[in-house]
Amino acid sequence: xxxxxxxxxxxxxxxxxxxxxxxxxxxxxxxxxxxxxxxxxxxxxxxxxxxxxxxxxxxxxxxxxxxxxxxxxxxxxxxxxxxxxxxxxxxxxxxxxxxxxxxxxxxxxxxxxxxxxxxxxxxxxxxxxxxxxxxxxxxxxxxxxxxxxxxxxxxxxxxxxxxxxxxxxxxxxxxxxxxxxxxxxxxxxxxxxxxxxxxxxxxxxxxxxxxxxxxxxxxxxxxxxxxxxxxxxxxxxxxxxxxxxxxxxxxxxxxxxxxxxxxxxxxxxxxxxxxxxxxxxxxxxxxxxxxxxxxxxxxxxxxxxxxxxxxxxxxxxxxxxxxxxxxxxxxxxxxxxxxxxxxxxxxxxxxxxxxxxxxxxxxxxxxxxxxxxxxxxxxxxxxxxxxxxxxxxxxxxxxxxxxxxxxxxxxxxxxxxxxxxxxxxxxxxxxxxxxxxxxx
Amino acid sequence: xxxxxxxxxxxxxxxxxxxxxxxxxxxxxxxxxxxxxxxxxxxxxxxxxxxxxxxxxxxxxxxxxxxxxxxxxxxxxxxxxxxxxxxxxxxxxxxxxxxxxxxxxxxxxxxxxxxxxxxxxxxxxxxxxxxxxxxxxxxxxxxxxxxxxxxxxxxxxxxxxxxxxxxxxxxxxxxxxxxxxxxxxxxxxxxxxxxxxxxxxxxxxxxxxxxxxxxxxxxxxxxxxxxxxxxxxxxxxxxxxxxxxxxxxxxxxxxxxxxxxxxxxxxxxxxxxxxxxxxxxxxxxxxxxxxxxxxxxxxxxxxxxxxxxxxxxxxxx
Numbered sequence: 001x002x003x004x005x006x007x008x009x010x011x012x013x014x015x016x017x018x019x020x021x022x023x024x025x026x027x028x029x030x031x032x033x034x035x036x037x038x039x040x041x042x043x044x045x046x047x048x049x050x051x052x053x054x055x056x057x058x059x060x061x062x063x064x065x066x067x068x069x070x071x072x073x074x075x076x077x078x079x080x081x082x083x084x085x086x087x088x089x090x091x092x093x094x095x096x097x098x099x100x101x102x103x104x105x106x107x108x109x110x111x112x113x114x115x116x117x118x119x120x121x122x123x124x125x126x127x128x129x130x131x132x133x134x135x136x137x138x139x140x141x142x143x144x145x146x147x148x149x150x151x152x153x154x155x156x157x158x159x160x161x162x163x164x165x166x167x168x169x170x171x172x173x174x175x176x177x178x179x180x181x182x183x184x185x186x187x188x189x190x191x192x193x194x195x196x197x198x199x200x201x202x203x204x205x206x207x208x209x210x211x212x213x214x215x216x217x218x219x220x221x222x223x224x225x226x227x228x229x230x231x232x233x234x235x236x237x238x239x240x241x242x243x244x245x246x247x248x249x250x251x252x253x254x255x256x257x258x259x260x261x262x263x264x265x266x267x268x269x270x271x272x273x274x275x276x277x278x279x280x281x282x283x284x285x286x287x288x289x290x291x292x293x294x295x296x297x298x299x300x301x302x303x304x305x306x307x308x309x310x311x312x313x314x315x316x317x318x319x320x321x322x323x324x325x326x327x328x329x330x331x332x333x334x335x336x337x338x339x340x341x342x343x344x345x346x347x348x349x350x351x352x353x354x355x356x357x358x359x360x361x362x363x364x365x366x367x368x369x370x371x372x373x374x375x376x377x378x379x380x381x382x383x384x385x386x387x388x389x390x391x392x393x394x395x396x397x398x399x400x401x402x403x404x405x406x407x408x409x410x411x412x413x414x415x416x417x418x419x420x421x422x423x424x425x426x427x428x429x430x431x432x433x434x435x436x437x438x439x440x
Numbered sequence: 441x442x443x444x445x446x447x448x449x450x451x452x453x454x455x456x457x458x459x460x461x462x463x464x465x466x467x468x469x470x471x472x473x474x475x476x477x478x479x480x481x482x483x484x485x486x487x488x489x490x491x492x493x494x495x496x497x498x499x500x501x502x503x504x505x506x507x508x509x510x511x512x513x514x515x516x517x518x519x520x521x522x523x524x525x526x527x528x529x530x531x532x533x534x535x536x537x538x539x540x541x542x543x544x545x546x547x548x549x550x551x552x553x554x555x556x557x558x559x560x561x562x563x564x565x566x567x568x569x570x571x572x573x574x575x576x577x578x579x580x581x582x583x584x585x586x587x588x589x590x591x592x593x594x595x596x597x598x599x600x601x602x603x604x605x606x607x608x609x610x611x612x613x614x615x616x617x618x619x620x621x622x623x624x625x626x627x628x629x630x631x632x633x634x635x636x637x638x639x640x641x642x643x644x645x646x647x648x649x650x651x652x653x654x655x656x657x658x659x660x661x662x663x664x665x666x667x668x669x670x671x672x673x674x675x676x677x678x679x680x681x682x683x684x685x686x687x688x689x690x691x692x693x694x695x696x697x698x699x700x701x702x703x704x705x706x707x708x709x710x711x712x713x714x715x716x717x718x719x720x721x722x723x724x725x726x727x728x729x730x731x732x733x734x735x736x737x738x739x740x741x742x743x744x745x746x747x748x749x750x751x752x753x754x755x756x757x
Contacts, residue, residue: 032535032539035532035535036532036535036536036539038532039501039502039505039506039532040498040501040502040505040570040571040574040575041574043505043508043509044574044575044576045501045504045505045508045575045576045580046576047578051581052581052583053504053508053580053581053582054508055505055508055509055512154553154554156554156557156558158561203738203742204738204741204742206742207741207742207745210487210488210554210557211696211741211745213488213554213557214488214689214692214696214737215737215738215741217689218689218693218734218737218738219734219738221689221730221731221734222731222734222735225727225728225730225731226731228727229727229728361685362565365561365565368558368561369562369565372558401573402569402573404565404568404569405565405566405569405570405573407562407565407566408562408563408564408565408566408567408568408569409562409566410562411558411559411561411562411565412543412544412559412562412563412566415544415548415551415555415556415558415559415562416544416547416548416559419548419551419552419555
């Protein structure tokens, strides 16, 4: 039905613009905007003291909203019709960029890695910049980990932060109770997180996609509530502090070391600087993220990776071909959880302090937003989205305040106009016959 | 969200039990009203409207603002104020429900499977922050509107109280349920909705305006969620921008427990979830009461995915 109507419009001459209908439509949209804005934007509650509320009016904002919606709706309708018909392929500029980035994938990857490695030593680099880079890389790693689950296996996981938390707390507890160092605890963090993935995944992976999303969401909340309330073990809302920093092959980063221990700057005979540790942390997470990426790229070519993608596309067909969906999904879930655990372990050592506050649903939503905006299944898109989302609040207070608002709107916008993500593409893992010429 | 519990009632076990029952039924009414929105949307277009919890939160905010405006206008007669607030809240919240569907879901019909759900999560984040930015992040207090109550019976020094507010909530829920069921059963709109639920393509071939039916479904769900928001404002006396998240998950659990797609199931599930929560915090621990609901959700999905009153889902190739 839709195909037929699309055809009819395609062959006809470009429709002339009917202004009265357009204006009426835009006015209607503006009217709805006014109705939406009057109660929540136009009338603002505020504390007057003594536990009472007062109300003040902001009808000028309602006016702005109405004008904005009117103009926006008009612009949307006046845009070239083609964009709206080929739904899901919108934004020709983006398409061109993503096509270009696919052709030059190797060159871009190498440039990106070279830049990331050189970043701490560039002339304009500063401690602040390296710190920001570390944060970006944590999210890149989390995004790549979640990408295995969401992008490749097509399982919507809304509780990914739970594995991040499990990894962080595993290290926190091992360090504070048994005196483990970062490098000793790292494998355990991954292992424990992966086991949690299996424990959660085993009963729920038989469920339909959207049920799975809600159950993982619930699981994320359960972990957080338990961390918050099981005070004797987890420290409750106070969290765990004094988590040791990582060392460079046994050489700690400190101005002075206890007797018998050589510090990093003594060993290499350089001046001590607190920046050394920051830069070292940056390289640790860079290496961890790259290992995650390499692992994902390689496993995609293995039978299990192929099975993930096949399962994402059509579960029934997979079952008919003898793939056991539960075990295949479970492997994706466990591997994604493992990377989350590694990232959590790094997070704990970087902060030196963890509390349940760092592992809320918003964190899960942020990681999911990175994967979705970047394009599910696209490794490069994740990097771009992580840089975008993490650096956005750094541009100013206004952006910080509106960050989550922009996230939400961007998630809707991407789903409506570019469901494949900003620069993503869906590369068929197998191609029969000669390489087809690129379309467009 | 903490229920006002008597500190210890072990001396009069029966009375304590009854008190929890009353609290649970009140809470369950609120969850049930939200759950209907989930179940109806799921029944017709097969998606989880993740933003429905935020619609309920918006309902709660609009009701508080409506009360304040009425207070400024000098309306002091409680029944009149309640009626006006109820209607305005339902009206404005249902516009939000309509707009959410129009903006975030309708363009995605026919897209890939997870697209509407991701869009819904985006909408949920958006609405939460929208309210936080324009109304502030602080908790909004609301003075009690319906006060008083009566003692049902007393035993062993423990009095079982039923407040007028609790009675109001239960009766209003009952009335809405009756009205709502008759809309579905007897009006042309209800018939169209049932037709779309069974086979949307066939219904559209027979001249049912599917888009309109789906829009109306969102409007009705939002109106009921608005009532739930008003009730929670009255019941707890505080509202903040974050209440939609947990309430949404709990109401969704209720919808699943009752059998998603089934209207009586949603109400039954809501009441059961309310009871589970009340008894759990009454007899075990308040800290873990939210965990109890999630555990119920997982258990139901694993062992009885069709819920109590749901139909088994047949997967077609």
